[in-house]
Amino acid sequence: MKTFLHSIFNQFRLLNRPARLFLVALFLDGLLFAGWNLFFNLYIIDAGYSRDFLGLVNAAPSLSALLLGVPMGLLSDRMGRKRAMMVGFALANFAIITMILGRSEGVILAGALMLGVTSQLYVLSQAPFMMKTSDDKSRDVLFSLSFGMFPLASTAGNFLAGYLPGLFTRWFHLAGSVAAYQAVLLFCVVISFLVLVPIAFIHEPKKSGANEKSGSEEPRNSVWKVLLRPLTLKLAIPNLVIGFGAATLVPYFNVFYAERYKMGDSTLGILFSLGALLTGIGCIIGPRLVGNLGGKIRTIVLGQGASLVFLLLIGFSPWPWLSVIGFLARGALMNMVAPLFDAFALEQSHESEHGAVNSIRNLAWNFGWAVGPYISGIVQQRYGFSPLFVSTAILYALGIGLTWIFFRPRAIQVPIAGPVIDEAI
Numbered sequence: 167m168k169t170f171l172h173s174i175f176n177q178f179r180l181l182n183r184p185a186r187l188f189l190v191a192l193f194l195d196g197l198l199f200a201g202w203n204l205f206f207n208l209y210i211i212d213a214g215y216s217r218d219f220l221g222l223v224n225a226a227p228s229l230s231a232l233l234l235g236v237p238m239g240l241l242s243d244r245m246g247r248k249r250a251m252m253v254g255f256a257l258a259n260f261a262i263i264t265m266i267l268g269r270s271e272g273v274i275l276a277g278a279l280m281l282g283v284t285s286q287l288y289v290l291s292q293a294p295f296m297m298k299t300s301d302d303k304s305r306d307v308l309f310s311l312s313f314g315m316f317p318l319a320s321t322a323g324n325f326l327a328g329y330l331p332g333l334f335t336r337w338f339h340l341a342g343s344v345a346a347y348q349a350v351l352l353f354c355v356v357i358s359f360l361v362l363v364p365i366a367f368i369h370e371p372k373k374s375g376a377n378e379k380s381g382s383e384e385p386r387n388s389v390w391k392v393l394l395r396p397l398t399l400k401l402a403i404p405n406l407v408i409g410f411g412a413a414t415l416v417p418y419f420n421v422f423y424a425e426r427y428k429m430g431d432s433t434l435g436i437l438f439s440l441g442a443l444l445t446g447i448g449c450i451i452g453p454r455l456v457g458n459l460g461g462k463i464r465t466i467v468l469g470q471g472a473s474l475v476f477l478l479l480i481g482f483s484p485w486p487w488l489s490v491i492g493f494l495a496r497g498a499l500m501n502m503v504a505p506l507f508d509a510f511a512l513e514q515s516h517e518s519e520h521g522a523v524n525s526i527r528n529l530a531w532n533f534g535w536a537v538g539p540y541i542s543g544i545v546q547q548r549y550g551f552s553p554l555f556v557s558t559a560i561l562y563a564l565g566i567g568l569t570w571i572f573f574r575p576r577a578i579q580v581p582i583a584g585p586v587i588d589e590a591i
Contacts, residue, residue, distance in 0.1 A: 178311065184299045184371065185308050188292075189315050190364040191251075196316035196442070198361065200323025201330060201354035202262065204438055205431075207421050209266075209347035219271060221543020224417050226275055227282030228535030235532055238286040239525025247295035248370040252362055254287030259355055261285075266351045286528065293524050297512050298371050305513075306452075309505035314449030317501070320442035327354070328435015398523060400572040401511045402530035404565045408470075409531035411561030413538025414545070415554045419480075419493065422551050427486045437490060441497045448502030462510045463573045466503040470566045473499035474559055481555030510573075 178186060210220045231238075242250040261284055264277030292312065300308045330353070331346035340346050423429045423437065455465050476499065479492030515523045545553055 181304060181308060181311075182299060184368045185296070185304075187364040187368045188295065188299070189308075189311055191361050192312055192315040193319040194361045194364070195358065196319030197323040198354055198358040200320045200438075200442075201327035201350045203320075204324055204327050204420060204435060205331070205347045205350055207418065208424065209344065209351060211421070212342075212344045212347060215271070217543040217547045218540070219543075221540040221546075223265075223274060223278050224539035224543075225413075225536055226278035227285065228413070228532040228539075229537075230279040230282035231286045231532040232529060232536045234283045235286045235290070235529045236522070236525040238283065239290045239522060239528070242287060242291040242294070243522075246370055247291040247298070248365060248368050250287050250291040251295070252365055254284050254289070254291065255361060255365075256359070257284035258288060259359060262355050263352070266348060266355065282532075286525075290524050290528060293508055293512055295370070305509055306506065309509040310449045310452045310502075313452075313501065313505040314446040316446075317442035317449065318446030321439045321446065324435050324439035324442055326435070328432040328439070331431050397514060398526055401514070401523070402527050404507075404569045404572070405527050406530035406533055406565075407561055407568065408534075408565035410534030410538050411558040411565070413535040414542040415551075415558045417539055418542060418546070418551075418554075421546075422480075423493075426551070427489070437493065441494050444494050444498040445501045448498035449505060452502040452506055462506045463569065466507050466510075467566055467570045469499050469503035470562065470569075474562055474566075477559050477562065478555060481551060507569075 178189065181189070207220060207224075210223060211217070215223075238254075245253070258281055261277045261280035264280065265274050268274040268277055293309075296308050296312060297305070327350065330350045331343065334340060334349045334353075335346045338349065340349060420434055420438070423434060429437065452465065452469075455469075473496045476492040476496035480489050480496060483489040483492060511523060511527060542554055
């Protein structure tokens with residue numbers, strides 16, 4: 167463990183100052199938001215709302231992101247990445263507070279819809295910012311550290327958050343789990359404004375690559391031309407398929423374990439803490455596997471494919487301990503290759519189109535998340551979790567297969583040097 171932490175520190179130290187500050191912000195984000203991710207679903211259920219409504223609330227952010235995600239990506243291009251991240255994060259937090267304090271279903275849904283739009287401004291600015299502040303040598307490291315920093319911080323965050331409902335109940339004499347969950351959620355969201363501090367100190371690079379040398383800006387293609395380009399569609403379709411599979415199951419792992427194995431709050435905190443730790447370690451190790459496994463695409467396909475076995479173990483294992491092993495391994499394998507695909511996708515497009523390409527890929531992801539959680543709520547209510555594990559495994563397998571078909575090494579094009587003209591690829 168000491169060697170692993172030393173390796174992370176060395177990789178972190180070699181990055182430039184804007185990249186380091188960005189990673190600090192992500193670390194705070196993962197640490198302080200852990201309680202929100204751990205307890206929001208349980209709060210909604212204990213507050214007396216139906217599973218159908220829980221599914222609708224979880225789907226609402228992706229629905230609004232689906233409708234306005236591309237405009238948010240283009241707005242990020244105009245505002246600059248630093249300003250977009252700060253504005254998006256702050257507005258998203260106010261939307262979450264609205265969801266926590268809202269008493270009626272309409273208010274909670276309105277907050278969830280607002281969350282989807284504003285968080286897109288924050289999230290869609292991250293990958294283009296990392297592309298701008300990195301070079302070919304540091305890019306894989308930065309993307310993987312960015313994905314790893316959040317779950318590594320969540321390791322501590324989930325562990326501590328698991329004890330907060332009990333502590334708050336004793337300290338503030340709260341009546342029942344609903345009040346305790348609400349207090350934890352509010353506490354986590356309010357202190358998470360600290361994420362804005364390191365972002366505020368970032369000096370965003372103005373230009374990079376060829377533009378920096380020439381001092382001129384490349385012309386921008388319209389978002390529709392970028393969208394209809396065959397390469398863009400190939401980058402987006404696996405996101406669509408895998409995103410739909412994930413949306414029906416991943417948000418409800420806490421509910422699954424609380425109901426199937428009667429796990430308490432502190433046990434859930436420990437489980438999700440371990441899951442976050444292994445995911446973070448996997449994200450750090452990911453770039454080192456690229457050379458050994460023959461490139462990004464082979465690494466992505468092998469990592470995601472291996473995760474399918476463990477996904478089925480979670481849902482169908484007869485023993486809790488084996489299900490827990492499946493949970494830990496699946497999360498690490500599936501997530502450690504995600505930053506590699508993000509970096510690969512943006513390497514195929516010019517910097518002037520990064521906002522559009524990233525928005526389109528997120529649009530595809532959010533399409534699944536706009537309907538998946540609601541469908542999942544209905545299935546849970548009527549049939550339980552078993553059908554969801556089967557359907558998610560099938561969709562994951564389809565998405566992994568499409569990634570291989572589209573981008574297997576012998577078919578990969580070299581990264582482009584300028585804006586792509588409308589040609590078949």
